[in-house]
Amino acid sequence: MDLVEIKGLTKTYGSRKAVDNVSFTIEKGEAFGLLGPNGAGKTTLVSMLSCLLKPTSGDAFIDGASITRDPMEVKKKIGVVPQEISLYGQLTALENLNFWAQMYDVPPRERAKRIESLLELVGLADRKKDRIDRYSGGMKRRINIVVGLLPNPELLILDEPTVGVDPQSRTAILETLKRLNEEGLTILYTSHYMEEVEFLCPRVGIMDLGRIIALGTQGELRLLVGEKDSLRIYTQTLIPINIKEEIAQIEGVSEVRIGENFIGVLSSRGRRTLPAILDLLHDREVKVKSVEIKEPNLENVFLHLTGKELRE
Amino acid sequence: MKKAWHIAWKDVKLRARDPSSFIVLLLMPLVLIFILGSVFQSGFQDTPFKVPVAFVDQDRGELSSILKNEVLKGPELSGMIILKELDSPEEARNMAIEGKVACAIILPQGMSEEILKGKTATILLVGDPEQSIKAGVAKNIVEQFALETARRSVILSTAADQLLSRSLIQPSEINGLVSSWMENAPAAENLIEIRKNTAPDQNRPSSAMDYYAVGMGAMYLLFAANYGAKSILEEKRRGTTIRLLTMPVEPFAILSGKLMGIALFTLLQFLLIILFSSFVYGVNWGSSIFGIALMALASVFAMSGLGALLASFLRTEGQVASIGPAVAIILAFLGGGMITIYGWPGWAVLISRLTPNRWILEGFLSLMQGNGIREITLPLSVLGGMGLFFFSIAGLRMRWRGDV
Numbered sequence: 001m002d003l004v005e006i007k008g009l010t011k012t013y014g015s016r017k018a019v020d021n022v023s024f025t026i027e028k029g030e031a032f033g034l035l036g037p038n039g040a041g042k043t044t045l046v047s048m049l050s051c052l053l054k055p056t057s058g059d060a061f062i063d064g065a066s067i068t069r070d071p072m073e074v075k076k077k078i079g080v081v082p083q084e085i086s087l088y089g090q091l092t093a094l095e096n097l098n099f100w101a102q103m104y105d106v107p108p109r110e111r112a113k114r115i116e117s118l119l120e121l122v123g124l125a126d127r128k129k130d131r132i133d134r135y136s137g138g139m140k141r142r143i144n145i146v147v148g149l150l151p152n153p154e155l156l157i158l159d160e161p162t163v164g165v166d167p168q169s170r171t172a173i174l175e176t177l178k179r180l181n182e183e184g185l186t187i188l189y190t191s192h193y194m195e196e197v198e199f200l201c202p203r204v205g206i207m208d209l210g211r212i213i214a215l216g217t218q219g220e221l222r223l224l225v226g227e228k229d230s231l232r233i234y235t236q237t238l239i240p241i242n243i244k245e246e247i248a249q250i251e252g253v254s255e256v257r258i259g260e261n262f263i264g265v266l267s268s269r270g271r272r273t274l275p276a277i278l279d280l281l282h283d284r285e286v287k288v289k290s291v292e293i294k295e296p297n298l299e300n301v302f303l304h305l306t307g308k309e310l311r312e
Numbered sequence: 313m314k315k316a317w318h319i320a321w322k323d324v325k326l327r328a329r330d331p332s333s334f335i336v337l338l339l340m341p342l343v344l345i346f347i348l349g350s351v352f353q354s355g356f357q358d359t360p361f362k363v364p365v366a367f368v369d370q371d372r373g374e375l376s377s378i379l380k381n382e383v384l385k386g387p388e389l390s391g392m393i394i395l396k397e398l399d400s401p402e403e404a405r406n407m408a409i410e411g412k413v414a415c416a417i418i419l420p421q422g423m424s425e426e427i428l429k430g431k432t433a434t435i436l437l438v439g440d441p442e443q444s445i446k447a448g449v450a451k452n453i454v455e456q457f458a459l460e461t462a463r464r465s466v467i468l469s470t471a472a473d474q475l476l477s478r479s480l481i482q483p484s485e486i487n488g489l490v491s492s493w494m495e496n497a498p499a500a501e502n503l504i505e506i507r508k509n510t511a512p513d514q515n516r517p518s519s520a521m522d523y524y525a526v527g528m529g530a531m532y533l534l535f536a537a538n539y540g541a542k543s544i545l546e547e548k549r550r551g552t553t554i555r556l557l558t559m560p561v562e563p564f565a566i567l568s569g570k571l572m573g574i575a576l577f578t579l580l581q582f583l584l585i586i587l588f589s590s591f592v593y594g595v596n597w598g599s600s601i602f603g604i605a606l607m608a609l610a611s612v613f614a615m616s617g618l619g620a621l622l623a624s625f626l627r628t629e630g631q632v633a634s635i636g637p638a639v640a641i642i643l644a645f646l647g648g649g650m651i652t653i654y655g656w657p658g659w660a661v662l663i664s665r666l667t668p669n670r671w672i673l674e675g676f677l678s679l680m681q682g683n684g685i686r687e688i689t690l691p692l693s694v695l696g697g698m699g700l701f702f703f704s705i706a707g708l709r710m711r712w713r714g715d716v
Contacts, residue, residue, distance in 0.1 A: 051558065052558060072562075075558060075560040076560045082551055083551075086551040086552045088322070088552065090325075090329040090330065091326065102318045103556060103559045103561050
């Protein structure tokens with residue numbers, strides 16, 4: 001059963017289309033990832049689903065409620081975790097959560113219990129009386145997520161919720177979200193971190209320039225690249241400009257990308273291509289620092305589809 | 313409305329926990345009140361309720377002499393009335409119009425004779441509209457004198473008629489008799505009850521501390537309102553407004569909550585200033601608690617509205633932080649919060665009346681002089697109107713600009 005149904009959502013600013021005719025669905029209980037580089041249109045799409053922006057055309061339905069015709073009903077069904085840490089630094093975590101719970105209409109009788117259990121969930125129950133401005137970045141992020149969970153939402157929308165978070169906190173956040181999803185919470189998760197989406201979301205939509213350019217399960221998306229390995233060769237010396245064409249002529253190589261200090265290669269012959277590339281680099285007096293070989297992943301898919309990297 | 317209240321109360325808590333707000337909004341005004349009140353006290357000693365009066369006696373009769381020497385220069389009023397005797401009615405009139413005196417009293421030629429004959433005589437009074445209270449005092453005195461004179465005139469005329477009709481005296485004896493009665497009559501100042509209570513309580517004039525408690529209090533009301541209004545832009549920058557808008561909260565409730573928060577915080581700050589200045593500096597805010605409460609509410613309403621209005625026209629917190637205080641200081645200056653409002657020229661008075669500060673001063677000074685709610689109706693109405701106007705425009709601007 002679809003909880004979210006997006007039909008031809010478009011948002012234009014002047015002649016620029018920030019979101020261009022996007023359509024997809026999210027099933028109840030699913031964790032859906034929206035992957036794309038900065039500026040792809042993810043935040044605009046999420047803002048429309050959160051009823052912050054009115055679409056130029058199209059509509060979306062959350063549990064049957066239209067974002068254009070019944071935004072207040074939609075707001076009762078969603079919890080939103082914005083990119084910014086939207087908390088009051090001078091208030092304690094408990095005061096913050098009480099305030100936001102009042103805004104979400106959490107009944108007073110349930111409020112304390114729900115706040116307590118959510119603080120336990122993110123491991124901050126013992127710090128609840130501390131002011132937010134005394135929290136670390138990771139702790140603030142966790143409280144930021146708790147706010148979105150306060151209304152017991154049908155759908156939790158998270159817009160790049162781990163920006164600027166240390167790896168330890170990021171892992172803790174993702175594991176918490178995974179557990180909540182396993183308990184039945186529907187999640188829409190946007191990120192430009194491939195690893196996060198790969199960890200959390202079985203089904204992924206890849207966005208670029210306002211459009212969904214690929215959509216499916218992770219396995220389905222990897223098939224777009226084929227059984228290709230991703231090689232990354234880091235160099236110590238400058239990379240000659242014309243070497244890209246020479247590498248592309250090596251058997252099995254399907255894509256070549258030259259970075260500032262690396263060469264990225266997508267090859268159907270995987271590791272067997274590597275000696276030929278290294279020989280070529282040796283001949284051209286390019287000193288190799290290290291080599292990385294990766295199985296196909298969403299990064300490769302994005303590279304394959306757009307010719308650029310997610311974090312450009 | 314419940315959510316608006318939660319938003320407002322949260323804002324008050326946030327401001328109260330900001331140490332800079334304690335220094336800027338509470339400590340600073342109290343220090344300034346103390347400094348200004350102490351420094352300018354000497355200039356305040358005899359400022360209120362000296363009533364300068366231009367006096368032209370074209371009559372030079374018995375009654376004009378009584379009015380001048382026994383009433384206006386009498387022991388009862390000599391400390392309050394500053395009499396400037398002139399020959400030219402025109403000069404006296406001009407002095408009143410120009411505000412050099414509060415009132416001109418012109419006694420026409422033959423006035424005493426006409427009154428003693430039982431005929432009508434006219435006393436001309438010209439008051440300075442900007443010194444209406446003082447002019448009112450002079451008017452009261454003259455009215456009391458005229459009434460008392462008319463009463464005695466009727467008695468004398470009736471008595472003389474009776475004596476003549478019974479042939480107890482001859483008509484030629486009347487003038488001499490009236491003069492002798494007048495001499496034996498009780499002194500005029502004892503008979504004319506001067507209604508001092510129509511003027512502000514002269515036994516308790518506003519001290520400099522009283523004056524600047526209101527003046528600085530009014531100025532810092534706008535500082536506090538600016539502080540609150542700045543939070544609207546701050547919340548927008550921090551993304552908390554956006555977060556609120558993703559929740560089931562009507563934008564109107566968010567806007568109302570923010571504006572209520574400004575007013576609530578400003579009210580708390582003003583009440584603390586009133587209480588502290590009253591108990592520590594001995595400032596007399598008046599005896600009408602209800603009047604003080606109403607004036608405080610009206611003042612807060614107008615100044616909070618003005619703060620919100622300013623924020624609705626400025627784009628960044630930095631702009632509010634720099635322009636807001638500048639506006640507060642200019643308005644305090646124009647509204648009489650820094651220089652006492654007594655004796656200002658007409659154009660300056662006109663400008664000052666465009667500022668909420670002036671009306672706050674007028675209202676509270678009136679209460680301080682022992683007046684009640686009836687006397688502060690005008691300041692209350694003007695401040696209420698200003699607040700309504702400011703809040704309406706600010707609300708519309710903020711919605712239009714998408715602040716909430």
